[in-house]
Amino acid sequence: MDQKTVLITGCSSGIGMALAVRIAKDEKKRFKVYATMRNPNKSEKLAEAAGRTLGRTLEIKQLDVCDEKSIKACVDSIPNRRIDVLISNAGMGLIGPIECQSLEEMKAVMDTNFFGLVRLLKGILPDMKRRKRGHIVVISSVMGIQGILFNDIYAASKFAVEGFCESLAVQALRFNLNLTLIEPGPVITEFERKVYEEGLKTDLSAADKETANMFTNVYLKNYNQIFQSLGQTPEDIAKHTHKIITTNKPPFRHQTNNLYTPMTTLKYADPNGDLPIDTFYKMVFEHDKIFNASLNFIKMLRWGSRKSFNLGKPQQ
Ligand SMILES: NC(=O)c1ccc[n+]([C@@H]2O[C@H](COP(=O)([O-])OP(=O)(O)OC[C@H]3O[C@@H](n4cnc5c(N)ncnc54)[C@H](OP(=O)(O)O)[C@@H]3O)[C@@H](O)[C@H]2O)c1
Numbered sequence: 001m002d003q004k005t006v007l008i009t010g011c012s013s014g015i016g017m018a019l020a021v022r023i024a025k026d027e028k029k030r031f032k033v034y035a036t037m038r039n040p041n042k043s044e045k046l047a048e049a050a051g052r053t054l055g056r057t058l059e060i061k062q063l064d065v066c067d068e069k070s071i072k073a074c075v076d077s078i079p080n081r082r083i084d085v086l087i088s089n090a091g092m093g094l095i096g097p098i099e100c101q102s103l104e105e106m107k108a109v110m111d112t113n114f115f116g117l118v119r120l121l122k123g124i125l126p127d128m129k130r131r132k133r134g135h136i137v138v139i140s141s142v143m144g145i146q147g148i149l150f151n152d153i154y155a156a157s158k159f160a161v162e163g164f165c166e167s168l169a170v171q172a173l174r175f176n177l178n179l180t181l182i183e184p185g186p187v188i189t190e191f192e193r194k195v196y197e198e199g200l201k202t203d204l205s206a207a208d209k210e211t212a213n214m215f216t217n218v219y220l221k222n223y224n225q226i227f228q229s230l231g232q233t234p235e236d237i238a239k240h241t242h243k244i245i246t247t248n249k250p251p252f253r254h255q256t257n258n259l260y261t262p263m264t265t266l267k268y269a270d271p272n273g274d275l276p277i278d279t280f281y282k283m284v285f286e287h288d289k290i291f292n293a294s295l296n297f298i299k300m301l302r303w304g305s306r307k308s309f310n311l312g313k314p315q316q
Contacts (some may be wrong), residue, residue, distance in 0.1 A: 003032045003057075006245070007074075007083045009065055009120065011035035012042035014189030018234035019087060021049045022242050023027045024058035030246070031085070036063035036074060038090070056057030065090045065116030071123045081127050085245050088117045089139040093195040094153050095219070096202045104137060106153045113157035118164065128177055135178040135245060138165055142255065143183045145264050148277060148283065150219045169252055180250045182241055185260035188231040197222055217257070218284060222292070229295035230259055 006023055010016035020035035035046060041058045050058045063074040063089075075081050091113045094105060117138060128134030141287055143151055144158035165181055172179045186192065199220055204212040240256045255261055266276040283291045 004084040005029060005078065005235075006031050006084055006085040006087060007034045007036065007063075007124075008015070008087040008089055009036050009063055009116070010038075011046055011060070012037040012039065013045070014191055014198050015184070015187060015234045015237045016087075016089040017046050017049060018238035019054070019089065019241055020046060020058060021170050022235070022238035023057075023245070024050060024053040026057070026242070026246075029057060031057060033058045034074070034083075035059070035080060036061045038062070038064035038066075065119060068113055068119055068123070071119055075116060075127075081128070082131070084133065085135045085137060086120065086124050086128075087137045087241065087245075088120055088141070088269055089225060090116055091139065091157075091191070093191055093280055095150050095199045097150065097204070097207045097215055098152055099206045099211070100202050100204055101146070101153065109157050110160070113154070114164070116159040117161055121168075129175045132176045134281065135180070135250065136165075136172070137180045137182060137245060139241075140165075140181040140183050141181050142257070142260055144183060144263055146267050149280065150215055153302075166252075168296065178250050180244055181253050182237065182244065183253060183255045183264075184232060184237050185255075185257035186227045186231040187234060187237055188227055189234050192227050192231070201224070218288075222284075225292065225295055230255055230257065275279050 008016055008020050008023075011020045016035070016037075018298045020033050023031050023217070024033040024035075033053075035050075036062070037043060037046075040060060046060060047054055052058075061074050062070060062075065064070040065246050075083070089205055092109055094101065094109045098106075121136070125136075128136075138161060140161050141154075143155040144162040147155040147159075160179060165179055169179045199215075202215070204215065207215070240254065244250050244254055255264065263276070263279075266279055269275055
């Protein structure tokens with residue numbers, strides 16, 4: 001059987017780890033997974049979760065998306081440099097008022113989330129084009145469609161990813177390549193914990209009182225509640241992505257959380273762009289009690305959302 005090779009970035013934790021394990025455990029053994037991470041000293045958890053697939057359908061390799069040499073070394077180590085499915089997952093977050101963030105911090109986010117993808121494709125796309133075969137899957141975010149309060153730089157990095165992929169998609173089609181943006185809403189991973197803890201430590205002295213208060217008493221106060229109500233698990237995202245890579249005609253965009261879809265739909269409902277901004281403003285500042293009650297109500301609806309996931313027939 002012709003096994004497809006899958007290269008995934010950022011597999012030391014969260015979505016990347018869940019993806020690697022899920023795809024390596026594919027019942028029909030359709031994939032050979034190269035699960036990569038920038039620091040292989042962190043591979044213990046993945047090795048444990050991979051179980052018997054380790055050394056069979058899953059191999060762990062070093063790859064830092066911020067280092068072109070590391071990308072080249074990893075791709076060169078794969079037989080015939082053949083990657084059938086590339087899953088660009090590595091990423092980092094940043095929250096807070098921009099006046100309290102250094103340009104270095106902001107550049108690190110862009111360098112990882114956006115230029116990390118660009119570096120990967122510079123290394124992998126030419127081979128895919130030559131073979132006229134391949135699927136590029138990018139773990140984007142609903143924040144690649146819609147900005148969220150105090151996520152200015154992170155959302156900008158995901159918007160960059162979306163614009164880049166939308167431009168590339170037409171060319172990809174010419175080479176018979178598929179390109180898919182996976183757009184999760186909140187997912188409960190290390191990412192969420194790290195970002196929140198960094199947020200708590202933010203030195204707010206450069207911000208005015210109103211902004212500092214908004215960040216601490218509105219944004220951070222609701223942060224956990226939003227993840228608890230709307231948050232998916234990394235395994236949910238892995239399940240969606242597994243289905244996407246086994247679908248005959250994968251879509252260009254795929255949102256994983258249909259509880260979040262009404263929010264992103266607002267964007268398309270008003271070409272002026274005021275509707276989502278006004279709605280977010282009212283939700284946060286004028287109807288915060290209703291907003292919180294809705295989040296609690298949504299918790300109860302979560303099971304329904306899982307049941308409604310359906311992407312059509314997987315490939316045989
Ligand atoms: N969690 C969410 O709410 C959420 C929602 C939507 C989209 N996403 C996206 O999902 C992706 C995965 O995030 P996650 O939630 O699974 O977070 P996570 O658990 O923090 O995982 C992020 C992964 O990226 C890796 N990484 C960071 N910089 C890297 C680099 N330069 N080279 C290679 N790997 C690097 C991390 O490695 P280290 O362990 O070495 O740091 C880690 O393995 C990200 O692109 C994120 O933007 C997350």
